[in-house]
Structures are given as C-alpha cells and as structure tokens.
Amino acid sequence: MASCWKPPKSPIFSNDSLPLPMLTNQPNHITALFPTRQWRVGLIGFGCVGQGLYDILDQRPEAGFIISRIAVKNPTKARTLSAERFEFDAELLLADDSLDVLVEVIDDADTAFWLVSESLRRGRRVVTANKAMLARHLPALVQLQRETGGTLLYEAAVCGSIPVIRTLEAYFGVEPLHRLTGILNGSSNYVLTRMGEEGADYAPALAEAQQLGFAETEPSLDMGAFDPRSKAVLLAAHAYGAFLDPEQVLNLGIEGIGAVDIAFAASQGQKIKVVAGLQRLPDGRVTVLVTPQLVGPDSPLYTVDHEFNGVVIEADFAGEQFLRGRGAGGHPTGSAVLADLAALRQGFAYQYHKAAEAPEYAADLEVEIYLRTNEPRIIDLLDFSEISEEADEDEYVVGYVALQHLIRHRDTLRQYGAFVVRTGRLRPIGEEVETVAASA
Ligand SMILES: NC(=O)c1ccc[n+]([C@@H]2O[C@H](COP(=O)([O-])OP(=O)(O)OC[C@H]3O[C@@H](n4cnc5c(N)ncnc54)[C@H](OP(=O)(O)O)[C@@H]3O)[C@@H](O)[C@H]2O)c1
Numbered sequence: 055m056a057s058c059w060k061p062p063k064s065p066i067f068s069n070d071s072l073p074l075p076m077l078t079n080q081p082n083h084i085t086a087l088f089p090t091r092q093w094r095v096g097l098i099g100f101g102c103v104g105q106g107l108y109d110i111l112d113q114r115p116e117a118g119f120i121i122s123r124i125a126v127k128n129p130t131k132a133r134t135l136s137a138e139r140f141e142f143d144a145e146l147l148l149a150d151d152s153l154d155v156l157v158e159v160i161d162d163a164d165t166a167f168w169l170v171s172e173s174l175r176r177g178r179r180v181v182t183a184n185k186a187m188l189a190r191h192l193p194a195l196v197q198l199q200r201e202t203g204g205t206l207l208y209e210a211a212v213c214g215s216i217p218v219i220r221t222l223e224a225y226f227g228v229e230p231l232h233r234l235t236g237i238l239n240g241s242s243n244y245v246l247t248r249m250g251e252e253g254a255d256y257a258p259a260l261a262e263a264q265q266l267g268f269a270e271t272e273p274s275l276d277m278g279a280f281d282p283r284s285k286a287v288l289l290a291a292h293a294y295g296a297f298l299d300p301e302q303v304l305n306l307g308i309e310g311i312g313a314v315d316i317a318f319a320a321s322q323g324q325k326i327k328v329v330a331g332l333q334r335l336p337d338g339r340v341t342v343l344v345t346p347q348l349v350g351p352d353s354p355l356y357t358v359d360h361e362f363n364g365v366v367i368e369a370d371f372a373g374e375q376f377l378r379g380r381g382a383g384g385h386p387t388g389s390a391v392l393a394d395l396a397a398l399r400q401g402f403a404y405q406y407h408k409a410a411e412a413p414e415y416a417a418d419l420e421v422e423i424y425l426r427t428n429e430p431r432i433i434d435l436l437d438f439s440e441i442s443e444e445a446d447e448d449e450y451v452v453g454y455v456a457l458q459h460l461i462r463h464r465d466t467l468r469q470y471g472a473f474v475v476r477t478g479r480l481r482p483i484g485e486e487v488e489t490v491a492a493s494a
Contacts, residue, residue, distance in 0.1 A: 175202055280307075
C-alpha cells in the first residue's frame, strides 16, 4: 500500500520576505499571510438580507469589507440607520468604479436581473441571493460573464447559510455525482414538522409558521414548491452541468396535505418532506423532481426538521456527504453573502466544469406516487400504469404514473386539492420492475 504524503520538514517559504508566522503569547500576532486592503461594497436592498449583511460587517470590521453605499427603493420608509446612508437610484452604484463589489439583495426579480446583468456587462463583481431570477436567467448570466470578465456568485440563493454551491463547485467540480437530495425550503419544512408533531392539519400549522415569521403572508411560492424548484435548477447546473428551464422540472407542493397523509407516512415509519431529488440515471441522463416524498430514518434528511434545510450529496468516489443548516434569515443568509465577498476577494469564480459534458434531461420516466383525492377525474387524468394499493375509504391510491402526466396536470392537481407524495421509486416507462431506487 502506498504511504501517505508527509509535509517536508523545512519551511515551505524559505524566502526571508515571507516569514512564516511564529506562535507567541502575544495576542493578534498571527495575521493573514497576504493582508489586503478593505473592499468597498455597494449594497442594493436593505431588507432582511441586506440588513443581515450590514449587521455582520458591523460586528466584524476585521473581515475587511465596508458598506460604502446603500441603495433602496422607498424614500419615505423608516430605517434603522440614519437617512443620509441611503440613496434611491441603484444604477448610480453600478457606475461607481470606486466600489469593489456590488451586492444585489432586492425583492423584485425583473429589476434584479437588470441590475445583475448590467453590472456584469460592465465587467463588475456581483453577489446576489435572488434564486427565482437566477433560475430563469442563469444561461444568459453565465454567457455574460464569459464575454465581459465580470463575476457573479450566489451562495445565499440556495439553502441560505449552507455552503452547498461552493461545495459542488470547488470540491465536487469534476467528480461525478449520482444523486443529490435536499430539503431546500424551510417554510414548508416547518409546516410539515409541526403537522407531524401535533397531528395537526395544514391550515393551523401554516398559520403558526406565518405568525413566527417562518412563512410568508403569501405562502404559495414556498408551499407550492416553486421556491425549492428554483434552487434545484441552480443545483442542477453545478452538480451536473445541466442548465434547465424551471418549467421543465416537476414541482408539487403541500397545499393539499392533511393529517391523514402524515398518519399514512407514520404508519410506515416515515415522514413526509418536500424533497428536491436530482439524480443521474443508469443511461447517464439526469432527472430533477421537487415534490413531497416519503423519507425514512435511514436518510439524513429524516432529522432535518422545523425551519432547517439539508442536502445529501452522493458522489461517485467520495460517497455520501450531508450538509444541514439554516436556509433563511438575515444572519444566515448574510453569512453566505459574506462568504461570497471573501471568495471574490480571493479571485474565486464558478467554473461550471460539468457544463462541458452536460447530460441530457430525462422526463420519460415513471414515478411511484401516493395520491389522495376525492376527485375520480384526477385518477383518470394521471392514467396510472400500475396500481399497487387502493383504499377507497381513505381516498388514496399508490402506483406508477408517467412523469409527463404529473408535469402536464400539476395545475389541475393543485386546483382540485389533490395531494401527491413520491415513494422515492422511479423506473423507465414500461418497465415492470423497479430499476432505479431513489429513496431520499
Ligand atoms: N429573507 C431571506 O431569508 C432570504 C434567504 C435567501 C434568499 N433571499 C433572497 O434575497 C433577496 C432579498 O430578500 P429579502 O428578504 O431581504 O427582501 P426584503 O426584506 O423584502 O427587502 C427587499 C429590499 O429591496 C429593496 N428594493 C426593492 N426594489 C428595489 C430597487 N429597484 N432598487 C433598490 N432597492 C430595492 C427594498 O427597498 P425598500 O426598503 O425601500 O422597500 C428592500 O430594502 C430576494 O431575492 C430573496 O429571494 C432571501
């Protein structure tokens, strides 16, 4: 067996001008080997994330970033800082070459796209957290970076504080992954957890989540799984080099869930979680699904509860990795923005290595689902190819349906309040036996 590499005994840097730091009792003796000047940040948006970043930098001036200019929208809004800190034309920040980097954290996807693309056109460094905007425009933004030399990072856009994009890029950038599964939305996860704990129904659990600030007043993006779908689209670009249109990806939410569904899962020793499943199939193609799924205790996602997010990366050589953390909130999301600022200062940029051999996207699959509905029309529409379990009194069916049928009829499912959970099994259309196990 080959022995492991051992560090040389002599110092790596023998040059006198670069002495290695010596350990002494003096506080603060050890400083960065390559100290840099403070970077000037232009902050666009001062809501939850913008204020979170501001607060972190205020507490950590030694991080080396100073917020020099702040642009917001509403001139009459009460602020937590003095009025002279704010301005109202973000374009002026884009034109200010004394700013080293722009941070775009506004709540308007169209304007965010204009701000980010215009910044890149000017060859600037930009950090954004806007997943909906990124999921819609990622190919164009990557192309702009290639043309102009601008750099865009967006760790905060997926799972807040969890460093998943950088892990995929910098660590698994060239290693094939066979699967990536994640709970990417804290709001729906909070609702599902509380339903499980209390045996409660959907409406009171959602009301509690809203009261505690874990869910928006207008909850459809989170509960309908549109938000985790945007994040899954971003993960697909980094995990597989697959640039997908969000509409291609099946997203089913939890608006139709009831206590009876939680009880069904519990009777099998499982929980229901909204899981984004990205998977390489045996033929090399990739599929992405974002739906409720049965998750058993053998999965690390089983214990990701309340508002937390979690991601399991299954790499061909490294094996399984599990990341868990807070997916939202001012400080967790601000922390991810800070990490991007520090990465930019080190010259880091996403490489999208796997895009060079982008896999084909597969939707010609059959998915095993549990469907609960009191509307016979829904069962007809989905056209099950195989039914393994049917319970008339509980109004549910378990069996295989074509993924294309689920994609085509997802709005009708929503409209009729039908609830669908994946069991985790997939198979090519027409196969009689399970060929691709996809348990979360
Ligand atoms: N909140 C989270 O935990 C979280 C987590 C991950 C990602 N994100 C993403 O981060 C982004 C920001 O979210 P947030 O929760 O911080 O939003 P937010 O609390 O609603 O704040 C939005 C901010 O954007 C400003 N704004 C809107 N339009 C603007 C414009 N045209 N020019 C300049 N400023 C403008 C608003 O100005 P006024 O103050 O004048 O209204 C406000 O300060 C979103 O894309 C969100 O999806 C959020």
